[in-house]
Amino acid sequence: MKTRALAAGLWGLLAIILLSACGAPAETGEGVSDDSLITVGFSQVGAESDWRTSCTNSVMEAFSEENGFNLIFSDAQQKQENQIKAVRDFISQDVDYIIIDPITESGWDQSLKEASDAGIPVILVDRAVDADESLYTAAIGSDFELEGKKACAYLKAYLDKMSYKGEVNIVDIQGTIGASATIGRSKAFDDAAKKYGWNVLAQETGEFTQAKGQEVMESILKRHDNVNVVYCENDNEAFGVRDAIESAGKKVGNNIEKGEIILLSFDTTRAGLTETLNGTILVNTECNPLYGERLASMVKTLEEGGTLEKHTYIDEDQYSANELVKSVTVDGKTYPVTILTQEILDERPY
Amino acid sequence: MSFKELKTFDINKSLISITILLFFIMYGAGMLIFGRQGFAKPQVFLNLFINNAGLIVISASMTMVMIIGGIDISVGALVAMDCMILGDLMMNRGWSAWSSMLAVVILGIIYGLTQGFMIAYLKIQPFAVTLAGMFFCRGMAAVISSEVISITNESFVNISQLRISLPLLGTLNKHGKMIYPFIYPSVIVAFAVVVLMFLMLRYTKFGRAVYAIGGNENAAMFMGLNVRRIKLLTYTLDGFLVSVGGILFCMNTMSCFSDQAKGLEMDAIAGTVIGGTLLSGGVGNVFGSLLGCMIRGTAESFISFNGSLSSWWVKITTAVLLSFFIIIQSCMLIFNNRKISC
Numbered sequence: 001m002k003t004r005a006l007a008a009g010l011w012g013l014l015a016i017i018l019l020s021a022c023g024a025p026a027e028t029g030e031g032v033s034d035d036s037l038i039t040v041g042f043s044q045v046g047a048e049s050d051w052r053t054s055c056t057n058s059v060m061e062a063f064s065e066e067n068g069f070n071l072i073f074s075d076a077q078q079k080q081e082n083q084i085k086a087v088r089d090f091i092s093q094d095v096d097y098i099i100i101d102p103i104t105e106s107g108w109d110q111s112l113k114e115a116s117d118a119g120i121p122v123i124l125v126d127r128a129v130d131a132d133e134s135l136y137t138a139a140i141g142s143d144f145e146l147e148g149k150k151a152c153a154y155l156k157a158y159l160d161k162m163s164y165k166g167e168v169n170i171v172d173i174q175g176t177i178g179a180s181a182t183i184g185r186s187k188a189f190d191d192a193a194k195k196y197g198w199n200v201l202a203q204e205t206g207e208f209t210q211a212k213g214q215e216v217m218e219s220i221l222k223r224h225d226n227v228n229v230v231y232c233e234n235d236n237e238a239f240g241v242r243d244a245i246e247s248a249g250k251k252v253g254n255n256i257e258k259g260e261i262i263l264l265s266f267d268t269t270r271a272g273l274t275e276t277l278n279g280t281i282l283v284n285t286e287c288n289p290l291y292g293e294r295l296a297s298m299v300k301t302l303e304e305g306g307t308l309e310k311h312t313y314i315d316e317d318q319y320s321a322n323e324l325v326k327s328v329t330v331d332g333k334t335y336p337v338t339i340l341t342q343e344i345l346d347e348r349p350y
Numbered sequence: 351m352s353f354k355e356l357k358t359f360d361i362n363k364s365l366i367s368i369t370i371l372l373f374f375i376m377y378g379a380g381m382l383i384f385g386r387q388g389f390a391k392p393q394v395f396l397n398l399f400i401n402n403a404g405l406i407v408i409s410a411s412m413t414m415v416m417i418i419g420g421i422d423i424s425v426g427a428l429v430a431m432d433c434m435i436l437g438d439l440m441m442n443r444g445w446s447a448w449s450s451m452l453a454v455v456i457l458g459i460i461y462g463l464t465q466g467f468m469i470a471y472l473k474i475q476p477f478a479v480t481l482a483g484m485f486f487c488r489g490m491a492a493v494i495s496s497e498v499i500s501i502t503n504e505s506f507v508n509i510s511q512l513r514i515s516l517p518l519l520g521t522l523n524k525h526g527k528m529i530y531p532f533i534y535p536s537v538i539v540a541f542a543v544v545v546l547m548f549l550m551l552r553y554t555k556f557g558r559a560v561y562a563i564g565g566n567e568n569a570a571m572f573m574g575l576n577v578r579r580i581k582l583l584t585y586t587l588d589g590f591l592v593s594v595g596g597i598l599f600c601m602n603t604m605s606c607f608s609d610q611a612k613g614l615e616m617d618a619i620a621g622t623v624i625g626g627t628l629l630s631g632g633v634g635n636v637f638g639s640l641l642g643c644m645i646r647g648t649a650e651s652f653i654s655f656n657g658s659l660s661s662w663w664v665k666i667t668t669a670v671l672l673s674f675f676i677i678i679q680s681c682m683l684i685f686n687n688r689k690i691s692c
Contacts (some may be wrong), residue, residue, distance in 0.1 A: 041657075050684075072655075074653075080605065080610070082650075085650060086654055089397070090654075092357070094525075095454070096524075102496055104499055105498065106500025106501070106605035107500065109507065109604065110604060118525065118527055118529055119523065119525030120525060174454050177496060177497060293465055
């Protein structure tokens with residue numbers, strides 16, 4: 001008797017848990033398969049940085065129901081296997097389009113093949129993949145090499161305007177090894193250093209973090225006391241480098257003649273731009289996360305039967321609080337430099 | 351027949367029946383809620399196996415280790431190291447796919463033997479040994495290469511992407527393509543491992559000894575079982591199976607980097623506990639663990655079919671399920687002990 005009572009109690013408990021677990025999705029599950037809406041599955045890397053979160057928000061805004069979309073969003077929590085699962089789930093749900101912001105460049109052949117066999121167009125965002133080009137419809141991302149070239153061109157133009165004739169002793173704090181941002185920005189740096197005759201003292205990875213950036217810079221400063229320019233491959237590294245320089249008793253700033261160390265940075269996060277506005281960072285080159293609008297228009301083009309270019313780049317700006325350089329020229333093309341003010345900073349969405 | 355034996359078989363059956371029921375309820379609920387979105391398609395069910403093939407094998411091995419009263423928290427790191435070795439041998443050293451896989455499996459056996467020796471003969475806590483193992487493997491994976499290796503070896507790609515389609519139950523999707531349900535070879539391997547493990551634990555001398563040691567180590571020793579040797583064998587087999595799981599994992603992801611499979615050990619333990627294996631040892635079933643993994647997979651599918659919930663809900667669901675099973679287990683144990691004592 002006792003056993004039965006216990007068993008009944010346990011089944012009851014189970015039922016309650018299940019009902020409560022299923023109750024939540026039941027509400028939002030309704031009305032999802034509205035035929036007039038374009039269903040889009042979006043697999044995002046995670047929510048590891050402000051940059052990523054702004055990217056997610058921008059996509060969510062652009063693919064809203066008012067704009068005629070039904071967005072199925074999946075956060076992969078920085079795990080590649082979760083992203084592969086998400087793509088398979090999108091295929092089972094028979095979505096109209098799949099958008100992926102891939103965590104890794106490799107390992108996409110299998111799931112992209114499944115998508116292409118199901119006839120679902122795939123658009124890749126932000127990062128590249130090494131799968132066969134026929135497996136995806138289009139890819140959009142940042143031109144990291146161009147970002148690097150713009151930063152180097154700015155430095156060159158700035159030093160010329162200052163009519164600085166001394167030696168440029170430069171250090172490159174690289175990003176995570178193997179990341180496409182690191183590859184592009186480092187390549188631009190190497191080319192520029194060779195072209196302009198800069199003296200490269202060190203080139204080490206700061207893994208895109210403040211802590212590692214500081215650690216690496218501290219050890220570089222112990223070896224070289226003549227550093228006058230630091231090329232940081234993202235904002236977080238720049239903060240670490242600033243701390244390292246200041247604790248070594250040196251000054252960060254724009255006046256190279258007076259022995260101040262110039263910082264260049266990328267990503268234009270809010271914190272990074274705040275440092276740019278107060279002159280700590282000379283120039284901050286944008287890495288635009290606002291893909292939403294662009295993606296929505298790409299999907300609309302496909303929906304209307306149009307074709308897309310295989311690889312496109314998103315437009316990116318460059319910010320400085322210093323008014324000396326108004327524009328930079330890279331490969332014959334002129335790009336304006338935005339002079340940063342508090343208003344511009346306040347208006348930016350990220 | 352002793353009381354002890356009676357008791358464990360009782361618990362075994364009731365725990366696994368709860369797991370089975372739970373899986374069907376969850377899956378049925380999914381079909382009801384997300385039926386119009388295609389949750390009822392056979393492919394969704396098969397995807398549970400495709401996505402989790404590696405995890406299923408590793409959970410089967412974890413079940414065996416937990417039945418004997420131990421634990422192995424190095425599995426995630428070992429998978430990362432296996433992937434790294436596989437990638438390095440094939441892509442940087444030009445080994446063939448088969449010989450690389452063989453090498454990984456042999457290394458897995460040696461690794462398991464080492465852990466087993468420390469646990470069985472040096473009598474160190476399994477948690478401590480495998481914790482050290484975890485750091486070792488994660489470190490080695492990064493030492494082998496700190497960069498991402500992408501596997502493009504032709505025969506490895508062909509094996510892993512060989513699509514085995516069922517000729518029936520196909521569905522026409524809205525892009526006008528007829529899609530038949532399919533699996534990859536990894537699913538067959540995973541299923542074979544589960545069946546073999548079940549048979550081995552149930553019907554062989556070794557398998558019964560594993561249950562006996564987990565139930566009561568001293569009693570097993572008095573029965574004349576060579577406890578140390580059986581423990582050594584268990585952890586060696588564990589090293590082998592985890593490496594097989596690692597290869598299956600790699601076949602799904604096709605890329606190797608040192609952070610791969612982070613937290614996989616916890617997923618395997620969660621799947622095993624949800625599947626009705628007691629953390630204290632002596633009770634467990636590999637089919638239960640298979641279902642445990644699939645319950646987690648179903649919860650993941652729920653979240654992604656819903657499309658607007660945060661994916662961290664998977665973790666919360668797992669937490670709820672885990673607590674539920676742990677509470678049931680201890681209730682049953684208390685209840686049984688009382689029955690025996692009166």
